[in-house]
Structure formats: structure tokens, C-alpha cells
Amino acid sequence: MGEEKPGHSSPETSRGMSSLRRALEIISSLITLSYSIKVFAAKWQLLRSKLEELNAGLIATENCQFSSANSELSGLFSAILVTVNECYDLARRCVDLSYSGKLLMQSDLNVILTKLDRHVKDISDMYTAGILTHGYALVVSKPGVGACRDDMRFYIRDLLTRMKVGDAGMKRQALVNLYDVVVEDEKYVKVILEVDDVVNVLVNFLDSPETEIQEASAKVVSVIAGYDSCKGFLIGAGVIAPLIRVLECGSELGKEGAVRCLKKVTENSENAWSVSAHGGVTALLNICAGVHCDGELVGLACGVLRNLIGVEEIKRFMVEEGAISMSIKLSRSKDEALQAISIEFLQRIAFGDELIRGMVIRDGGIRALLRVVDPKWSYCSKIREIALRAIESLCFSSTSAVNILMNYGFVDQLMYYIRNGEVSLQELTLKVAFRLCGTSEAAKKALGDAGFMTELVKFLDAKSFEVREMAAEALSGMVSVPKNRKRFVQDDRNIGLLLQLLDSEDGNSGIKRFLVSILMSLTSCSSVKKKIVNSGYLKNIEKLAQAEVSDAKRLVRKLSTNRFRRMFTGLWHS
Known part of the structure; x- marks a missing residue:
């Protein structure tokens, strides 16, 4: 014999439970029967939904402990049994189409629906009053x-x-x-x-x-x-x-x-x-x-704020409420996930807005980002990449911001990662250096002084076409500075490599254009002209000129003037 549930032992409770179980049997049959009813379809869908709700409530009630007022429960179960019997009778008449009139049947169905809804509420009230308690409730x-x-x-x-x-x-x-x-x-x-x-x-x-x-x-x-x-x-x-x-x-x-x-x-x-x-x-x-x-909660909240930035008025309100200083503070967190979301928030809120960008810089945003990039501090590559993208987005449109970067040793940091970073970080560093190179003559000089041209030359032979083109374009910009040109031609291998690459870049006109541009800048030095003329690659340059590659015609003219003219085996005539 199983242990008897408390509160289920009186005769009145037994009668109530008998009514309950009978009601459950009828409801189960009624729900099944309702699917075969073809008339009053919308009304029967509502009735079926309420019957399923009542059924679930009664199943839960069957397994509950009755704390008091068993006569009230017994009365409720008896009333429910009466209602579901009435509903079953209406269902049979709808299946058999044996009702006397549509309006009368619709009215009867409305009455039953109201009764079922009241029974569901009565069960809820029983819990609220403490008559039913949760002690033995089991979920289906x-x-x-x-x-x-x-x-x-x-x-x-x-x-x-x-x-x-x-x-x-x-x-x-x-x-x-x-x-x-x-x-x-x-x-x-x-x-x-x-x-x-x-x-x-x-x-x-x-x-x-x-x-x-x-x-x-x-x-x-x-x-x-x-x-x-x-x-x-x-x-x-x-x-x-x-x-x-x-x-x-x-x-x-x-x-x-x-x-x-x-x-x-x-x-x-x-x-x-x-x-x-x-x-x-x-x-x-x-x-x-x-x-x-909690750091995770703060990060999630920052993520929601980031979603709201797209609405200009909301963005302005955030700024007025101190969102800039708040996110700069969070960017210094020891929690890298929180750092990442706060830096991305900073980048997004300042995007395309010079006023906010200026606030970020004034409030110490550049120093906070450079701290993340600084190799002396222990951060993962992912967070450093996020910081580098933010620096590129926030600083490169402002000469004063670029000067601040260089004064804080940003170029040295880039040199470290271009030499020692993981592949993804190296490529991003190359992109950032390329963008930095285009900001000012001072930036080009600083990159040249740091030895960046040597690293760019290495990338000219990279597997990725995008990386090669970016390196070639950056180098093209850097050699426009006389000091950088002088430094570049000091290594004899550089000119030879450029000529070899120019010959091997089949179909890659973009890279060839930059390589020719580099050579054009370098021909301001007579020793470079000699090296090019004596290299055996002149015919290739002539072909590029005939193919209308930018600067190739100018390069051929420059190489074919004066004392260099007689060194050509086949002159190109414009």
C-alpha cells in the first residue's frame, strides 16, 4: 500500500476526488470529440482551448494537498462535472447536427464557455486562498x-x-x-x-x-x-x-x-x-x-546602449549623461570581454561625429586605447585588434590626434606587432600603418625612421593579394618623402625585388601600378636609374607603358632621356 496523501482521507474528499476523476475522463473524451465538429468552428476552438486549460488545472489539483475547506472543493468538482457533461451533450448535438437552431446553440455554447472560464478562475482562487497547496503537485x-x-x-x-x-x-x-x-x-x-x-x-x-x-x-x-x-x-x-x-x-x-x-x-x-x-x-x-x-551584466548593458546609438537623439542624451567617460573607464577594466564591448561602444558612438570624437580624445580615450595596444601589458590578440580598429576609426581624421598617437609611441607599438604579432594581428597592423601613412608627411617620416619600409618590403611577397597591394600602396606613399627614399635605396636588394615582383604580378594591375609608382619616385636618384636599365626588366616596363599602366609611360620617358637613351636595346616611342 502506498502512503496516503494528507488531506485526501475524509469521505467528502473521496466524493470530490471521484467527481474530479470523472470530470477528467469526460474532458479528455470531449477534447478528442471537438476535433470532429464541423459547425461553429471558431467557437469550438475557444472551447477546446479552455477545456485544455481546465484539464491541466484539474490534473495539477488531483496531485495537490488539500489544506482545508474540503466541502468547498467537493462542490467545485461536482459543478465542473455538471458543466463538462453539459458541454459533452452540446458537442454530440453539434456532431450529429441535431440542434434546433443555430442562434440557440450559439447562445448555449457561450454559456458553457463562460462556465468553463469561471471554473478555471475558481481553481486559481483556491490556490490564492491556500485551500490547495503545492505539496504534491507534479508537472505533466x-x-x-x-x-x-x-x-x-x-x-x-x-x-x-x-x-x-x-x-x-x-x-x-x-x-x-x-x-x-x-x-x-x-x-x-x-x-x-x-x-x-x-x-x-x-x-x-x-x-x-x-x-x-x-x-x-x-x-x-x-x-x-x-x-x-x-x-x-x-x-x-x-x-x-x-x-x-x-x-x-x-x-x-x-x-x-x-x-x-x-x-x-x-x-x-x-x-x-x-x-x-x-x-x-x-x-x-x-x-x-x-x-x-557583475562584469557580465555591465557588458550586456553596454551592448544594449550600443544598439541604441543609431538614434541621434538617444545618442546625444547618452553623451549628456556621461556615456563617454563611463565607457573610457570601462575600457580600462580587467575583464577583457567588458573592455571589448566598451571600446566598440566608444568607436560606434564617435563614428562620423567630430564633436564626440574630440570628447573621447580630451577625456583620455587615446591613452586608454594605447594602454591596451602596449606590448608591456598582458592582453589577448583579440582585444588588441579591437583597440587598433578603434584607434584607426577615432584618430586618423584628426592631425592633432595623430600627433598625440606618435608622441605616445604608437609607431613603436605598430613595429612590435608587425614583427611579432599573430597573423591576423600582423595584417591588421599593416592596415592601420597603411592608414596612418596617409594622414601626414610627419607620419610617413615617423614610420620610415622606425624601420617600417623594411617590413613593408617583406609583405610585398605575401600570399594574400590584399596584403601585397596594401604594402605596395603604403610603400608608394612612404618613398614620396626624400628621407625615406634615401633610406630605401641604401639596400641594393630593394630595387631588384621590386623589379622581380613587377615581372611576376601577372594580371594584378593594382599592385603593378603601385610598384611602378615606387620606382618612379626612386628614379630621382641616378644610381637607381642605372640599376633599372641594367636589370633586364626594361621590356616588361615597356609593356606596362603600352598597356596604359599609370606612371609606366613617365617612367620609360625618364629612363630613356639623355645618357640613358643609348642604353636601351629597344626604345619605346610615345
Whole structure:
């Protein structure tokens, strides 16, 4: 014999349980029968939905502990049995088309629907009054892998009923189970959209005074928000305002779930205004500025703010509220994930805005970024790459910013990574150096003094076409400076390599154009002219001139004048 459940032993309780079990049997048959009804289809869909909700509530009730007022419960179960019998009679008449009139049948169906709805509310009230307690409630078993849509829908309806009518413990357990299924199988997310009221209940739970219920609902909502098909439902249910209230007053776990959801829904800029209108920007900034906030939470909040930057008015408000100094401070964090998101935030908020860019520089943004790039400090390559991209974006359009960079040793840092960095970091460093080279004559001189031309020559023979072209273009710019030209031609191997590459770059007219440009600059030195003429590559240069390659004609003219003319074996005539 199994142990008897407390509160289930009196004769009155036994009668009530008998009514309950009979009601469950009839409801199960009624739900099946309803699918074969061809008339009043919309009304029977509503009735079936309410029957499934009532069924789930009764199953939960069957396994609960009755704490008091067994006569009240017995009366409720008897009334439910009467109602479902009436409903079954109406269903049979609809199947057989044996009703006397459509209007009368429609009226009878409305009455039954009202009764069923009242029974669901009565069960909820029983929990609220403490007549039913959670001691023995068991959630219906989750359908197995590959379950049909109807089984999944029934399971979700069961969870919905428990969330509606259960006590705090039952609500928490239902939310845990709901989270498990939406994480495991996205089909359940689609089912949630098909079952009325699930999204509304979840949104309402975000305002629950029970911390665990608020946290659990925030977790579920954050998963659902990851599906584009669900975002509209969440927004329509008014999810923004309660999410922001969680940010303002919730627990750390609740805030994390809320901010994850906001990050997903604000990927669509149309929702940015709603977040701002409910005070979300201020709440997010407060989290980012919080001394005791978890690093992951701050990073997520910073990510939401980054999504909102696209709206000009919101961006201005952020700046007025100190977002620049806040993000510079976060960029100095020991948490590299937080550093990365804050640097990307800085880069995005200042993009295309000289005023904000100036604020970043004045507030110490350049020094903060250079600290990340500095080889003396221990950072991973990824965060250094993010910092380099931010420096390129923030500084290279301003001469004063470029001068600050060079005064703080930026060129030496680039030299270190071009020689010692991982491949991806080396290539990014090359790109940044190429951009820096185009900012000013002073930058070209600084790069030349640091020995950058030697490194660029090495990249001229790289496997990547993009890398070769970038190196050639950068070198073309650098040798336009007389001091750099003089340094470059001191190594005899450089001219020979350029000529060899010019011969080997079949079809790559872009690279050839820059190589010819480099040679053109170098011919200001007579010794270079001799080396080119004596190299055996003149015919190749002539072919490029005939092919209209930029600077090739000028180069041939320059090499074919005066005392160099007689050195040609075949003169090219323009």
C-alpha cells in the first residue's frame, strides 16, 4: 500500500476526488470529440482551448494537498462535472447536427464557455486562498523527442495553467520546465505563439514580487526574444516597460535576463524609442556605472546602449549623461570581454561625429586605447585588434590626434606587432600603418625612421593579394618623402625585388601600378636609374607603358632621356 496523501482521507474528499476523476475522463473524451465538429468552428476552438486549460488545472489539483475547506472543493468538482457533461451533450448535438437552431446553440455554447472560464478562475482562487497547496503537485511529463504538435501544445497549456492557478512554488516549477523546453527545442517557441496568453503571463511575471518568479520569467523571455518571429509578440504584450523595471529594481539574475532580452529586441532600431521613453537609457547607464555590478551584466548593458546609438537623439542624451567617460573607464577594466564591448561602444558612438570624437580624445580615450595596444601589458590578440580598429576609426581624421598617437609611441607599438604579432594581428597592423601613412608627411617620416619600409618590403611577397597591394600602396606613399627614399635605396636588394615582383604580378594591375609608382619616385636618384636599365626588366616596363599602366609611360620617358637613351636595346616611342 502506498502512503496516503494528507488531506485526501475524509469521505467528502473521496466524493470530490471521484467527481474530479470523472470530470477528467469526460474532458479528455470531449477534447478528442471537438476535433470532429464541423459547425461553429471558431467557437469550438475557444472551447477546446479552455477545456485544455481546465484539464491541466484539474490534473495539477488531483496531485495537490488539500489544506482545508474540503466541502468547498467537493462542490467545485461536482459543478465542473455538471458543466463538462453539459458541454459533452452540446458537442454530440453539434456532431450529429441535431440542434434546433443555430442562434440557440450559439447562445448555449457561450454559456458553457463562460462556465468553463469561471471554473478555471475558481481553481486559481483556491490556490490564492491556500485551500490547495503545492505539496504534491507534479508537472505533466514532458513529451519525448519527436512528439507531435498536439502533445507539445497540451504540455505548454498544462504549464500555462500552473503558471496561472498554481501557488508560488508551482509557478516557479512551471517556468523552469518552460525554460528547459524552449532552450532544448525551438519548436516549443512556435507552440508558445500558438497558445493564447503564454506571452502575456510571462510579461506579467516580470513584475512579480516573488524574486525567483521574476528571474525565471526573465530567463524565458530572453530566450524567446532570440527568435525574430517572437519579438513582435513580446513588444505587443508590452515587454519593454516591465523589463526596464527589472533593471531598476530586480535582482542581479533578473537584471541579467532582462538586459539579454533588451539586447535582442533592440537589434531592431524601431524599439529604441520605446526603451528610451520608459527610462531604459538611464537604467542601463546606471548599471554600467555601478561599482558592485557583475562584469557580465555591465557588458550586456553596454551592448544594449550600443544598439541604441543609431538614434541621434538617444545618442546625444547618452553623451549628456556621461556615456563617454563611463565607457573610457570601462575600457580600462580587467575583464577583457567588458573592455571589448566598451571600446566598440566608444568607436560606434564617435563614428562620423567630430564633436564626440574630440570628447573621447580630451577625456583620455587615446591613452586608454594605447594602454591596451602596449606590448608591456598582458592582453589577448583579440582585444588588441579591437583597440587598433578603434584607434584607426577615432584618430586618423584628426592631425592633432595623430600627433598625440606618435608622441605616445604608437609607431613603436605598430613595429612590435608587425614583427611579432599573430597573423591576423600582423595584417591588421599593416592596415592601420597603411592608414596612418596617409594622414601626414610627419607620419610617413615617423614610420620610415622606425624601420617600417623594411617590413613593408617583406609583405610585398605575401600570399594574400590584399596584403601585397596594401604594402605596395603604403610603400608608394612612404618613398614620396626624400628621407625615406634615401633610406630605401641604401639596400641594393630593394630595387631588384621590386623589379622581380613587377615581372611576376601577372594580371594584378593594382599592385603593378603601385610598384611602378615606387620606382618612379626612386628614379630621382641616378644610381637607381642605372640599376633599372641594367636589370633586364626594361621590356616588361615597356609593356606596362603600352598597356596604359599609370606612371609606366613617365617612367620609360625618364629612363630613356639623355645618357640613358643609348642604353636601351629597344626604345619605346610615345
